[in-house]
Amino acid sequence: MFILVVSCLISLLYNRTIAWWKHTLNFSIYTFMIAGASIAFKLFGGATGEFDIHNLFAYSTALAVYFTLNVLFVGIYYYLMYKGTLYDFVKNILQDTIFAYMGTLLLSIVLVLLINGSQSFGLFLFLAIGMLLSHAFRQLFRMYNAMSEKANLDQRTGLFSHSYFEEKLDEYMAHAKEKETALSLVMLDVDDFKKYNDEFGHPQGDRLLGFIGSLIKEACEPKGMFAARYGGEEFAIIMPGVASAEAKLFMDALRKKTNDTPFEGVDIFPHGCVSFSAGVIEIRQESYDKSQWIDWADRALYMAKSKGKNTVVLFGDEEHLPRSLEQDINELEQHVRIFLSKDVYTYKHTKRVFSYAVDMADILGLNEEDRRLLVLGALAHDVGKLEIPRDILNKKTRLTQEEWEIVKKHVLWGKEFMLVSEKFKDLGPLVELHHERYDGTGYPQGLKGSAIPRLARLLCVIDSFDAMTTERPYQKTKSYREAIEELRACRGSQFDPTLTDYFIGYIESKLVHLDSVRLADSEAAAGISKG
Structure with a gap:
């Protein structure tokens, strides 16, 4: 408990950007966990002092109480803050952290053995091993995150990849359905890109894709929108909390900004500037098949192309449905x-x-x-x-x-x-x-x-x-x-x-x-x- 007080004070001074009540809440949760584990240890016959194999059941019970209280309190916190499903959150914690807690039990037993056997040197040895393991895991996490980020990003445009877009669209659709919020999807395609590629070559064509990707990223990131390169010169944008009319206004503003931003060789384009065509659709609450919504957004994009390009079409308007x-x-x-x-x-x-x-x-x-x-x-x-x-x-x-x-x-x-x-x-x-x-x-x-x-x-x-x-x-x-x-x-x-x-x-x-x-x-x- 003394170590907890000291560590919380250090954390409060070091992380001043975190609200004070969160530090207090964190301290309270750990207090209940430590106290609960201690009471359980004594109730089941555990005795302080040297490690005793006969106390193994008490050790395990204390850890189980510690683990259960942690899951319960953190689960309730996230449930109240983010209105998620408490059952799903607890299930995910159980799946993801149970091995970490088993490791905690084993390390705590090792610490007791080292302190009883070598006292201060044992504690120093344990802290040294802990710091080395912490550093090694931190490096592994950085490596994993770098690899994940590389796999999820399109290197040419700096936007997310096609496969990651498919994965995130499922998540956004599920969230919009659960929260009953608006969700719009945009498919856009660079106009006359093949003509530019043939004229200036693939390296310059890649630079044009990177240029458009940077404009899309710059516009979408501040608004919490998800932008990805869908394939070739086609891009996709997921707009959580945005209805179709607002999405169309946003895309028209982005289209105008793209038109007005200079880029090398745009004179060969029919419009004399970089342009794109886009199709917008609002995904409904009863959405079922994401491929259907992508197909409909693509159809709206096709209509934008057929209307002379450099335009944004909202799917569902009667005049945009030429089929007999x-x-x-x-x-x-x-x-x-x-x-x-x-x-x-x-x-x-x-x-x-x-x-x-x-x-x-x-x-x-x-x-x-x-x-x-x-x-x-x-x-x-x-x-x-x-x-x-x-x-x-x-x-x-x-x-x-x-x-x-x-x-x-x-x-x-x-x-x-x-x-x-x-x-x-x-x-x-x-x-x-x-x-x-x-x-x-x-x-x-x-x-x-x-x-x-x-x-x-x-x-x-x-x-x-x-x-x-x-x-x-x-x-x-x-x-x-x-x-x-x-x-x-x-x-x-x-x-x-x-x-x-x-x-x-x-x-x-x-x-x-x-x-x-x-x-x-x-x-x-x-x-x-x-x-």
Whole structure:
């Protein structure tokens, strides 16, 4: 305790940049740890003095108490300060430091043996060994950090590497989802870089990349943004806490600064200056597949290029979506028609789900890109069933467990089918995840709640409703009203509550319309009979 007081006073004088209350907190934590270990040592029969092998259990217990109190107090501190998950933090400490604490126990026993055997010389010897080990570990840590930094950095531009960007994007997406904060992604590409490279050679081209990298780094670092070289002359920026509109303003300012900064040989560029094109997208809370967001940011970048370069495009604007939805529908429908020869019920089911999706896109007021995803996803959602053997697909009796496992694979086969086509690969998440359940008990990933993409949650409701109301031989079919009651019973467990309510409202409006038509028909028939 005396050594603790002295060391804390030295630390307080030496590290004045650290708040005084943190020094006090640190002192308090160590006080509890030392006192707790001492009490545990005595309670379990430990005796001070020379090392005794019979006290080994008391030594181990004292260390366990010391270790437990340390993990508990530090874990609570980080939980309160950073609002992380206490369980995850404690688990990480247990994994990372348990061997260090075992080393502490062994070194403390060595210290006792040295002091009892050689007194002051033993203490000097122990301190000398400790200082040498500390210096050696410090050198190893420096070497490790230098190697890690070198692996994570692109040497040409000074920005982070592609592989490190992929790793950090996962972390940023998870953090944004947990904290429910905005997150934007930018892909940018140097305009006419190949022309510059051909004119002045690769060494000068590398200097241009380094120049642009320095401008990006200078702009991003003060704002806590993560910038990386994605490949070639393409760069990527992750913007935590930044919404799409703010991200576009930032990129336009960076683009203008790049235009206005002189660089050798820029006269050969069409704009007479260094320029880049960029695509911006805001990653939503229900984000699932990072490759999809990168692809969409790339598509916005492509649109920026097609608009004459040296511009920034925000993904999702209607004018930036030139694809013909009708052409895409016709192309996908050719694949769906194969079901006519293999399973006509799946074909009819697909067409009905498609029809529901078209109506729901209007009801929810989806933007053009989400409308396209939902409509095409509905048309393609069961395409993986083409891989299921005909005898299983058309089986009238209950499926065996083995057969059911085969049927469940249709979502993965369907996703693979989508990924083959560059045009339709963004449909992959909807095709793969339309059997996920809101409570996390679905397949194939077992995702839960908002971790499931919103459109996949909607497709699950539509698909399930039509499956319940599809007429097939030898199987009981629910009426629309019975299916609605089933949807209500499963909202919050199998289905997203909000989207389920929207869909139920839509179906009920159709039923009201059908009832009024039937009433009018019956009244007309009654009038004819009277006449």
